[in-house]
Amino acid sequence: MIEFQQAGDPVAIAVDLANTWDTLESQHEQLREVADLRAFLERHAYSGAAAADERDLARVREFRDELRAVFAEPDEDRAAMRLNGLLERSGAVPQLVPEGEEWALRHTPVGSGPSARLIAAASAAVAEAVSALGWERLGTCEAAPCTCVFVDRSRSGTRRYCCRLCADRAATAAYRERRRGDPG
Numbered sequence: 001m002i003e004f005q006q007a008g009d010p011v012a013i014a015v016d017l018a019n020t021w022d023t024l025e026s027q028h029e030q031l032r033e034v035a036d037l038r039a040f041l042e043r044h045a046y047s048g049a050a051a052a053d054e055r056d057l058a059r060v061r062e063f064r065d066e067l068r069a070v071f072a073e074p075d076e077d078r079a080a081m082r083l084n085g086l087l088e089r090s091g092a093v094p095q096l097v098p099e100g101e102e103w104a105l106r107h108t109p110v111g112s113g114p115s116a117r118l119i120a121a122a123s124a125a126v127a128e129a130v131s132a133l134g135w136e137r138l139g140t141c142e143a144a145p146c147t148c149v150f151v152d153r154s155r156s157g158t159r160r161y162c163c164r165l166c167a168d169r170a171a172t173a174a175y176r177e178r179r180r181g182d183p184g
């Protein structure tokens, strides 16, 4: 039987995966061992997480780095080429899956483990976000040294930070900067 991930927010999961490389942490790599990958999969309600192994960890990390490169690529054509490459290599095919009372169209490599499903779902989610919202909605946090990525789904489309914490950190830094510039 093919098992699918539960209904979630595929874009949020893709962003969460991209940010498992976290430059705010003393050790940037958050997927250090197989147990970290299993915990990530479980957190996002992927079935079969316990089967993830070293090979899955290497694959997911490599994919994560390539996904971050899509967010960092300033040239739209090149970004599209990168993302299309990820979609192709993920082996994702559109599949109808039951979600509650409804049927949802999900991109899934048929009959494969949770890591492969995560990679396919994340590729498809980011591609769908780009087609719906545009490349300018893929962002990288401006509160250095944070380099976390985000998909700006706000109405205004003016998001600059990955999270509330970074927005506050940037505001505090700007305030201190102003104070320092005050004469007397």
Ligand SMILES: [Zn+2]
Residues within 6 Å of the ligand: 141, 142, 143, 146, 147, 148, 161, 162, 163, 166
């Ligand atoms: Zn941030």
